[in-house]
Amino acid sequence: MTNNLYLDIHVIQTVPSSNINRDDTGAPKTALYGGVTRARVSSQSWKRAVRQSFKDDTVTVGFRTKAAAQLLKQALQKLTPELNDDDAWKQVNAVFKLASVKLDKDEETSALLLVSPGQIDQLAQYVTDNADEELDKKAIKAVLKGNQSIDLALFGRMVADNPELNVDAAAQVAHAISTHEVVPEFDYFTALDDLQPEDSTGAAMLGTLEFNSATLYRYANVNINELIANLGETAAIDGIREFVKAFVLSMPTGKQNTFANKTLPNYVMVTLRPDTPVNLVSGFEDPVASKTGYVKQSVQQLVTAYQAALSFVEQPILNVDLGADESQVATPADSLTGLLEQLVAKLTEVVKDEDGND
Structure with a gap:
């Protein structure tokens, strides 16, 4: 081409x-x-x-949000309904740590992060399939660079915490x-x-x-x-x-x-x-x-x-x-x-x- x-x-x-x-x-x-x-x-x-x-x-389209971690937690619990909140958050934090994206005390990213539904779903599937194994940093990066929604592919993404996850617009x-x-x-x-008295003006x-x-x-x-x-x-x-x-x-x-x-x-x-x-x-x-x-x-x-x-x-x-x-x-x-x-x-x-x- x-x-x-x-x-x-x-x-x-x-x-x-x-x-x-x-x-x-x-x-x-x-x-x-x-x-x-x-x-x-x-x-x-x-x-x-x-x-x-x-x-x-x-x-x-993607989600431009600080709540990407919450989205991943929901996707994990949808795949594994018996997964309790504490265990789900442990998995979520492990993923974001390997992705070098920091979460604050409220489990939110420090800046808005554009992620596609496909990326969230595939991350959840990857974590679920490898629940008993050590997660791979390269695999997580590959998921977060692939499965792009049209708005992510068109307008790009800047990730201050980890420029490796940037997507060129x-x-x-x-x-x-x-x-x-x-x-x-x-x-x-x-x-x-509307209820102003008749003898009032202004x-x-x-x-x-x-x-x-x-x-x-x-x-x-x-x-x-x-x-x-x-x-x-x-x-x-x-x-x-x-x-x-x-x-x-x-x-x-x-x-x-x-x-x-x-x-x-x-x-x-x-x-x-x-x-x-x-x-x-x-x-x-x-x-x-x-x-x-x-x-x-x-x-x-x-x-x-x-x-x-x-x-x-x-x-x-x-x-x-x-x-x-x-x-x-x-x-x-x-x-x-x-x-x-x-x-x-x-x-x-x-x-x-x-x-x-x-």
């Missing part, structure tokens, strides 16, 4: 009045780019939205930024007491809430070969389909009940590249300026940036888009399902061709 094979995902999406990702003061996050203030949504926020979307579509997600300058706005709100509560509206450029990429190394070919291709779908359709839920701001993308472009991933945010370094809306001009500036990038990189293996009035640089898809089908077909073809034995 070639050393380089990457998938770029580009999304233009307009969002109305909202506050989907807040800073420590409660204000929408921002970034300074191209000399002006942009709306910003952090990559961490959108990756969590993707993981939640996986769950909604019944895609198996196969995907990168950029901070979404607005294609144009934004000006913060403030909602002044009040609330009345609000029971008042406050302000900062918000903005923006047309966002969103970008993510996937190192296809890295994902295949993490999951295997078939699971990797299936995982890419699920990731593209989840990334396109998901949205962080900050203040969702207040603003009901869930929109769908206006434009999507996916590009399969044989050389390097390309973030096209440079197309918006000169902010979009318009009095008739930002979407159409944002799509045009994205297309222009794509065309300019072709002077520096190889021709892509595949470029498909969705939502353009008239596609200028890509094979148009008539639906998200159609886009995903084209992507999966080409990925399957490329992987098989490069294997040379399928």
